[in-house]
Amino acid sequence: xxxxxxxxxxxxxxxxxxxxxxxxxxxxxxxxxxxxxxxxxxxxxxxxxxxxxxxxxxxxxxxxxxxxxxxxxxxxxxxxxxxxxxxxxxxxxxxxxxxxxxxxxxxxxxx
Amino acid sequence: xxxxxxxxxxxxxxxxxxxxxxxxxxxxxxxxxxxxxxxxxxxxxxxxxxxxxxxxxxxxxxxxxxxxxxxxxxxxxxxxxxxxxxxxxxxxxxxxxxxxxxxxxxxxxxxxxxx
Numbered sequence: 001x002x003x004x005x006x007x008x009x010x011x012x013x014x015x016x017x018x019x020x021x022x023x024x025x026x027x028x029x030x031x032x033x034x035x036x037x038x039x040x041x042x043x044x045x046x047x048x049x050x051x052x053x054x055x056x057x058x059x060x061x062x063x064x065x066x067x068x069x070x071x072x073x074x075x076x077x078x079x080x081x082x083x084x085x086x087x088x089x090x091x092x093x094x095x096x097x098x099x100x101x102x103x104x105x106x107x108x109x110x111x
Numbered sequence: 112x113x114x115x116x117x118x119x120x121x122x123x124x125x126x127x128x129x130x131x132x133x134x135x136x137x138x139x140x141x142x143x144x145x146x147x148x149x150x151x152x153x154x155x156x157x158x159x160x161x162x163x164x165x166x167x168x169x170x171x172x173x174x175x176x177x178x179x180x181x182x183x184x185x186x187x188x189x190x191x192x193x194x195x196x197x198x199x200x201x202x203x204x205x206x207x208x209x210x211x212x213x214x215x216x217x218x219x220x221x222x223x224x225x226x
Contacts, residue, residue: 035217041149041202043217086154099145099215101154 003027004089004102012108019074021105023087026068033088033099034061034072043086046072077109113139115207117218124195125226132190132221134205140185141207145215146178149202161188195225 004025013019023032031050037043047054047061049070054061058077063070074081084104114137124130134144143162147155159180161167167180179191188207192199202222206215 033215040219041204041222042219043204045214045217048214099157101156103154 002103004087004100006085006087006102006105008105009103010106010108012110013077015078015109015111017077017109019077019081019107019109021072021074021085021107023070023072023102024068025070025087025089025100025102027089027100029065029068029089031090032063032070034070035086035088037084037086037104039083046085074107077107079109079111082108113137113207113214113216115141115205115216115218117203117205117221119221120219121222121224123224123226126196127194130192130195130223132192132203132205132223134188134190134207134218136186136207136216139207139209139216141188141216142185142210143208144182144188145206145208146180146188146190147204147206149204149220155204158190192223195223197225199223200225 007022033048034046035043036046049063058075060073084106086104087102088099090099116135118133122130145160146158148158149155157170158173159167159169161180161182163182163185169175177193182188202220204220205218208215
């Protein structure tokens with residue numbers, strides 16, 4: 001079993017749809033990152049959260065530390081949201097800096 | 112916000128040559144920089160962690176003599192792929208962080224193609 005799992009693996013949505021991407025992990029963590037990787041490869045850090053919920057524009061990230069689960073929501077999705085979304089966790093028991101990446105969720109938003 | 116740049120963004124080289132990739136933190140001092148590699152349709156894999164002024168720590172399975180990392184200053188780390196082979200073709204990404212801070216800032220990546 002992978003230490004960080006994401007679902008779905010691939011997602012196609014119509015423009016305007018509400019999108020949810022899930023991340024579950026099996027290691028103890030202090031924080032979780034959500035990253036966005038564009039088709040060209042560049043990575044943007046969307047959120048870093050350790051509890052509750054964070055919102056930035058149309059993006060919302062939630063985390064439940066007890067359940068070891070996080071979700072990334074996109075409201076009113078747009079074709080420019082098409083990218084791979086990756087959750088990443090730095091496990092507490094090893095060096096804090098060694099981030100474990102999830103496999104990514106490839107999102108395609110169709111006009 | 113904090114910006115990390117990489118140079119070059121694209122490099123094509125012949126097999127057997129060496130390629131140097133630079134990672135710079137533009138507006139902050141990065142005490143730690145990380146180098147990742149990503150093969151097509153795969154997740155990022157940590158190659159090594161480098162702290163300014165000290166030797167890099169390599170992950171298991173990463174050849175330190177092949178992937179030379181230098182972190183000579185708080186704003187620059189370099190990754191040199193020595194005697195590159197076609198199987199080294201990949202997307203190389205660096206990230207940087209400040210001591211005591213949790214957030215890592217990612218560079219845009221360098222795509223290496225070895226012919």
